[in-house]
Amino acid sequence: MRIRSYKEEDAPILRDLFWDTVHTVNAVDYTRIQLDAWAPVEYDRNAWNQRFLDHTSFVVENDGHIVGFGDMDAQGYLDRLFVHKDHQNEGIGTMLCDALEALATKRVITQASITAKPFFEYRGYRYIQKQIVYVRGVAMENYWMEKIIL
Numbered sequence: 054m055r056i057r058s059y060k061e062e063d064a065p066i067l068r069d070l071f072w073d074t075v076h077t078v079n080a081v082d083y084t085r086i087q088l089d090a091w092a093p094v095e096y097d098r099n100a101w102n103q104r105f106l107d108h109t110s111f112v113v114e115n116d117g118h119i120v121g122f123g124d125m126d127a128q129g130y131l132d133r134l135f136v137h138k139d140h141q142n143e144g145i146g147t148m149l150c151d152a153l154e155a156l157a158t159k160r161v162i163t164q165a166s167i168t169a170k171p172f173f174e175y176r177g178y179r180y181i182q183k184q185i186v187y188v189r190g191v192a193m194e195n196y197w198m199e200k201i202i203l
Contacts, residue, residue: 054145056152059110059122064102067112067122070137077138082167083193090191108132111152113145123149125156129202131163150176154202162199173198 059067075092083091110124120143123134131153136145154161164186165173174180181197 054113054115054120054143054148056111056113056148059105059112059124061102061106063112063119063122064098064105066119067105067135068096068098068101070119070122071133071135074135074138078141079166079168087188087191087193090189091193093189104132109153109156111149113148115140115145121145121149123153125153125161129157129159129161131161134163134169146172147176154200157202160199160201162197165196165198167194167196170196170198173200176200 072092072094076088079091080088105124108124108126111122112119113121119137120140121134121136123131123146125131131150134146134149134153136143136149161178162181163173163178164184165178170180178198178200181199183194183196185192185194187193
């Protein structure tokens with residue numbers, strides 16, 4: 054496995070990985086209506102790509118196939134961290150987090166899903182607060198979490 058910087062041509066592959074992962078891995082903690090709001094079939098391709106370009110964005114490849122991605126803004130907000138549904142628990146999320154956290158100067162903050170919360174807790178992130186967010190009008194629970202970088 055190798056980690057590399059995001060390239061614009063990765064956008065459609067990352068979108069498919071995101072959709073598949075949300076609709077399978079996160080299905081244990083969220084309803085079908087919530088999953089469809091979080092990862093709808095239709096999406097704005099330009100906005101999806103632009104978020105990666107605006108952030109520090111990495112992908113992980115295994116045998117030439119993208120198996121995970123993550124991105125963080127300049128203030129240390131870890132926006133997205135997703136690992137392919139067929140490659141869970143292989144160290145890909147850890148690899149991405151290590152790379153993103155290495156860029157932070159004071160802290161990393163994220164909004165963790167119910168599914169991702171244990172992963173971030175294991176990595177030393179502190180629970181700040183539970184929240185209900187509305188995605189396309191659908192209420193979803195997640196958690197503000199942070200890790201202080203020493």
